[in-house]
Amino acid sequence: MNIVVLLKQTPDTESVIRIATDGKSIVTDDLKWIINPYDEYAVEVALRLREQHGGTVAILSWGPNRVVESMRTALAMGADSGVLIDDPDLEGADSLGVAKALAAAAKQLNPDIVLCGSRAVDYDLAQRGAMVAEFLGWPHVALAISLECDGSKVTVDRPIEGGKVSLQADLPALVTFGGSHGIWNPRYASLPGIMKAKKKPIDMKKLSDLGLSGSECGAQAIKMRIASLEMPPQRAPGRIVEGADAAVKAHEVVRQLHEEAKLI
């Protein structure tokens, strides 16, 4: 089975985010970069599918050279090879442009299934998977919290408000992953894995290798941009409730919620 994983490199979720002097971008100098956690779940599922069905797992990513480090981590987990779209003309592209480039690159890899996270923990636009599926002309199922695949179709559960729904899609299809670390338990890279990863191939591609140009999907083609960034409103400082014991404090909290905040 030919499996392709779309992988984004994102800042660590503990990062302190600071607005740059241009007022519309963030300071990236001192950030620690990781595999987007939701894409890490996709890597784990890809490896399980290869264990089950045989075949290959390719990691497809885009961006500057620092992304290679995250791809090597995925290779160390067990993926076979990588493709990085590293083209200055793709810098500043919006999600739509990146999705076009990824779909073109994925097509060249001839996959049976494409896997990726449902969202990225930085800009959280939650659209890459659906957009790539549209450009591939494939069915997609999003936000999977479980997955089974018999080689010809894939079955997933996904949460909806008030419950969950089970979906089945004929391959080739694209699946995006929700859930959490506790659900997917992505494997750690072993030391032998890390050593082997150094020798696994990572192909570098330009947009022209994909039959695309910057005017189609790069900064010149963007439909939406960030006009400005602002810090969220600061909450007014709260108060610690005084009182002799829990019962007295409980009475005071209810009084404030009822009479002052008028919430109950």
Add this chain to the structure above:
Amino acid sequence: MGNCVCVITEFRGGNFRRVSAEAASEGRRIADVLGCSLCAVAIGSGTGAKAADLGAYGVDKVYAADDPSLEYYIAETYVPVIAEIVKKCDPSVVILPASVDGKDLGARLAARLDASLAQDCIQVSCEGGAIKAKRPIFAGKTLAWCQWEAGSLPIISCRPNVMECLVPMPDKKAEVEKVAVALPAPRAKVIGLELDTSGKVELTEAGVIVSGGRGMKGPENFAILEELARTLGGAVGASRSAVDAGWRPHSDQIGQTGKVVNPNLYIAAGISGAIQHLAGMGSSKFVVAINKDPDAPIFSKADLGVVEDLFNFIPALTEEVKKMKSTC
């Protein structure tokens, strides 16, 4: 582009979901600023019978796609139908709820229309006719104003429980145009549906949430939070610690890798307040935090802080709420 504002509603189980009313209200507000009409897409099974009711939210015209094959959201069936309707009504902006299905639908629809989608927005501005939408990024650590290039169709999904739901014309009936649906068999289909029938409120849409963390010490102790939530008419959530410990299901998790919630009242019991948890509840309108540790970070996000053993405080709080309600 420019004839109307188009809102895509969400229909499930024979009715429009409340998020549809929020999106329609926001659509009406924007249409009034832009000086144009508000049209809606009603897609599902049974939408024809209810479509005219959208008039109450200020919708002028509804395009209703009504077919048993549309009962459950599948991208392959919904997106082509909606794309055709959007092309037909030629809007200056498309609004939809950032519900679970809405976010997915919006993304695939945007690609279909070669447009860009701003997801999970908390505010829309249209000064001077230019649409801008504000959305949280980096788990809410920063807010971004998004704007669209001239000639690009803005598609905006609205975070649930944020936009005010207005009913300006309760008796108005919208004009309804039924849209023919003729689709090829999709390659994805729904094969099962499990809905919680206990009547519990969905966290992302709840007005009151009582949430427990590591301080709860075990799954059976969540019973005291459930009792408090029941008394307040709210839902019960959990921090990642409690979910990872197996005490509560992932669907209850609030935080960066769980759900983002916007209740009017958030009560956090035994939650320390890790940055990733704050990302999930930081926009709650009023926060009460209970923790034995006076230095717990959660207190920095709380309007009222109680330094107490939650096992003493929560039952006392439930008692006081019951007393207050019985005297009102």
